[in-house]
Amino acid sequence: MQLTFDDDVERFRAEFSAFLDANLPSESQTLERPQSVSHMPQWARDWQRLLFDNGWLLPAQPPEFGGRNATVLQQFVHLDELCRRRIFHSFNPQGVNIVATSLIAFGTAEQKQRWAVPVLRGEMTASLGMSEPNAGSDLASLSTRAVRDGDHFVVNGQKVWTSGAHHADFLLTFVRTDPDAPKHKGISALIIPTKTQGLVCRPFADVASRDNLDFNEVFFDDVRVPAENLVGELNQGWRVANGSLGHERTMMWLLFADRLDNLIADCRPRTSVERDQYASMIMDYHALRALGSAALARAARGEVDTSSVSVLKLLGSEAERRAADVLLDTAGIEGLVHPVTGRYQHMNNDEYFASSFERYTRGIAATIAGGTSEIQRNIIAQQVLGLPRG
Template sequence: MQLTFDAEVEEFRAELVAFLDANAPTEAEAVERSRSSSDVPPWARRWQRLLFDNGWLLPGNPPEFGGRNANILQQAVHMAELSRRRIYPSFNPQGVGIIAASLLSFGTEEQKHRWAVPILRAEITASLGMSEPGAGSDLASLRTRAVVEGDHFVVNGQKVWTSGAHDADVLLTFVRTDPDVPKHRGISVLLIPTDTPGVTRRPFASICDGDEYDFNEVFFEDAVVPAANLVGELNQGWRVANGSLGHERTLLWTSFADRLHDLLNDYHPTGPLERDRYATLAMDTQALRLLGSAALARAARGEQDVAALSVLKLLGSEAVQKGSEQALYAAGIDGLTHPATTAPFTPLNQDTFIASWFERYARSFAGTIAGGTSEIQRTIIAERVLGLPRS
């Protein structure tokens, strides 16, 4: 395996590095990350717009949508350089990386310019309405109903775990439009502005939120949504769902590799057992990078390998969780203490709201749930890699 890039990719990297050297936010600004759109520092909106205008927001996009038609290897380099500097391209990563990307893949030209471009330019924010109380990992079981009435839909139902919904301007919402067909076939996708009468958002806390909530319940009660807000074809929402999660998963493994790298830097083992656990964490990190590089090479050749992404997601998320648990164990009672008073256990640079090893461990469970649970990944691997029967 050749673990280097060709001259074209390195030229792309050099241009990006020069741009970042000249324009990147200061270190103090970069750590001022918000998980939703509430109280976003003015520099963050300016920074996202600057990236968009110069083609560095999502470089794989065409120039009119904040990119420069970069190939998958160039996109990986872009992500790696931002990660190395601990710079976030957007304060609304779900809106930019999933929702706008889905609109560019499945939306009409009017939807792309009315909704996707303002999201990408940090003029509005968006949230993803997928999960429901009875339909988390099994999205096809969703029950939020949208009924066609003339030139609009009437929506009734509930979503939950909807990150950032209380601050979002629009929700990309998955709804059931045909209850009489197999559950995967009767789903559609609507863009629902959050100021629509009948839409209620209720934020709630998680273990690591502190004073800043992120999760929401969202209720729809006879909410009227224009038919023009249908994304993709009626009853073809499953295709949009797969595309939405595909945008999230393509390079997701790189974020787990970065978190493992941070764990290795911050975790200070003592004694033979702890050093052995540390070595396992180091090997998991290297394995993830090597497997990820192989998957990246296949993608560069135009090969699709959904099963490989599942392997990477499963390995990365569970390695982060296991490593965080081991580091918490090694920290002992100090792991429950704010790092400002306990050296050398310091918070992850990219998540300043994480204040202790316990919170870092608690937060790690999100990685084994979001973007497809570990159980779902194991099912995909069993069927597509091992060839086991669905039963």
């Protein structure tokens, strides 16, 4: 068993670390905060463009897409360094990590240049139109329709929980194009600019919202979308959706471990029960790191290991939820206060203004976003353990 990285990986980390030391914006430059995950102040756009130009935005991609053809282990230390410093490489994470990478994987050459590259360069922002009122974790049940009309699709329906839609330039939207096909077979993916006539975004608050709103309902009323905006093949959107979620879940366990580490650092147990819970938080953290590292090693060897994705998602999100619960309990009434402490880097928008209560609600959300814990348990039972459907 090797518990360290080879010299080439450590050199990669050192080069990235030196770049961050030399180029991170100062706190005074970052006073204007993003208002949603698709809103980026000019400093955030400049920061992302700098990363793109130097190959540090998406290191796995080739240079023309903001990367440097990095290996799996080099990608890991890149993300690990960002987590260690508690900074973001992009303040439009869905646009960069999911939408743009999906367009690179499935889009035409024209779509890559017209839509993906501007997102990567910080010139545009994008959101992901997946969930619907009756199709959350079961995405294949979506009912938003797109009907071909000459050289356009006409879209009608509704999306919900669409983060940052009211600030995004376009949505990568999943629609039903063949209502008679099995539900996984009749879905397509469309690029839909948010300024298109008939598209309405209505932001709404969540329980922890204060000044800024992120979630949206998005309504489509006879929205005409050029047929050239179809991503991938007609009725093959399920492949694009799986690719999109795959991009989101790649090394997700490290992000869970990072947030768990933050919660542990801020927890102040007082009673014996709280100290016991605190010890469990630490054990969860080390278990997550160990299992994640094993999955990373398999990925570095080129092994296909789809089962670990669901296992690590379930373990990480449930551990974060429990830890956030303990943090709120130990904080008491002070958990409702919104501290701005020196522990949190100004380049991190998640924790910069977060009270213990906000982080508690995010802990709950972690077990829902990207596939609920219930869905993950079903996948593990049926696809990993081979159990029959109940």
